[in-house]
Amino acid sequence: MNDTNALADRFEEVKATIPAHVKLIAVSKKRTVQEIQALYDLGHRRFGESYPQELRDKQPLLPADIEWHFIGNLQANKAKYVAPVADLVHTIDGIKILDELNKRAVAADRELGVLLQVHIAKEEAKHGLSPMELEELIHTWDPIRWPAITPRGLMGMATNTDDKELISAEFHGLKMLFRTICELPLPFKRSFTELSMGMSGDAQLAFAQGSTMVRIGTAIFGERQR
Numbered sequence: 001m002n003d004t005n006a007l008a009d010r011f012e013e014v015k016a017t018i019p020a021h022v023k024l025i026a027v028s029k030k031r032t033v034q035e036i037q038a039l040y041d042l043g044h045r046r047f048g049e050s051y052p053q054e055l056r057d058k059q060p061l062l063p064a065d066i067e068w069h070f071i072g073n074l075q076a077n078k079a080k081y082v083a084p085v086a087d088l089v090h091t092i093d094g095i096k097i098l099d100e101l102n103k104r105a106v107a108a109d110r111e112l113g114v115l116l117q118v119h120i121a122k123e124e125a126k127h128g129l130s131p132m133e134l135e136e137l138i139h140t141w142d143p144i145r146w147p148a149i150t151p152r153g154l155m156g157m158a159t160n161t162d163d164k165e166l167i168s169a170e171f172h173g174l175k176m177l178f179r180t181i182c183e184l185p186l187p188f189k190r191s192f193t194e195l196s197m198g199m200s201g202d203a204q205l206a207f208a209q210g211s212t213m214v215r216i217g218t219a220i221f222g223e224r225q226r
């Protein structure tokens with residue numbers, strides 16, 4: 001069986017496990033332009049990248065109607081690579097990156113959706129806002145300061161563990177935060193609809209907790225080589 005058939009089979013298998021209302025982000029970090037094009041040719045349009053320069057380099061070589069998601073840790077000095085091409089940035093963790101993304105999006109005459117990343121895992125190394133920092137950012141959200149930015153929801157990564165109860169509890173916690181925010185009379189209430197949670201290893205647990213966006217790399221493209 002050739003590579004394209006193998007990709008098509010894995011893609012179909014993954015799609016069959018995803019509830020109809022959940023958006024699939026194919027995580028294409030470290031994949032070649034050819035691999036991404038092959039999935040595009042199978043009809044897929046939503047891709048996720050983790051490294052700013054890699055997104056900048058690959059985007060012009062691929063079809064213009066791809067919806068690009070930026071899912072990696074983002075430093076303010078790399079916002080210039082992401083703001084001109086991304087549709088949704090999943091990893092907002094403070095006002096500094098919002099200031100910089102807004103500035104770059106305004107300069108590029110674009111609007112950028114963002115998700116606020118919440119630290120739900122046990123691992124210290126994972127990024128994101130604490131629930132308290134999230135609450136503060138939500139309440140101080142300033143549409144005049146960030147006119148090019150639309151908050152569209154929350155993102156979280158569960159602990160990398162085999163303990164399904166722990167993963168479910170972390171996703172559940174994120175869902176409850178999301179619900180609480182959705183109840184508030186906020187200026188961006190109507191656009192705040194997405195809950196990005198779940199990857200290849202924990203997607204089913206995320207769906208059970210109400211995920212609306214799942215970020216899957218390995219299960220579609222195979223193990224990452226590099």
Ligand SMILES: *Cc1c(COP(=O)(O)O)cnc(C)c1O
Pocket residue numbers: 027029050071072157198199200201215216217218219
């Ligand atoms: C790499 C990555 C994924 C995809 O991981 P897989 O295990 O390959 O599905 C999802 N989310 C984030 C933030 C990632 O960095």
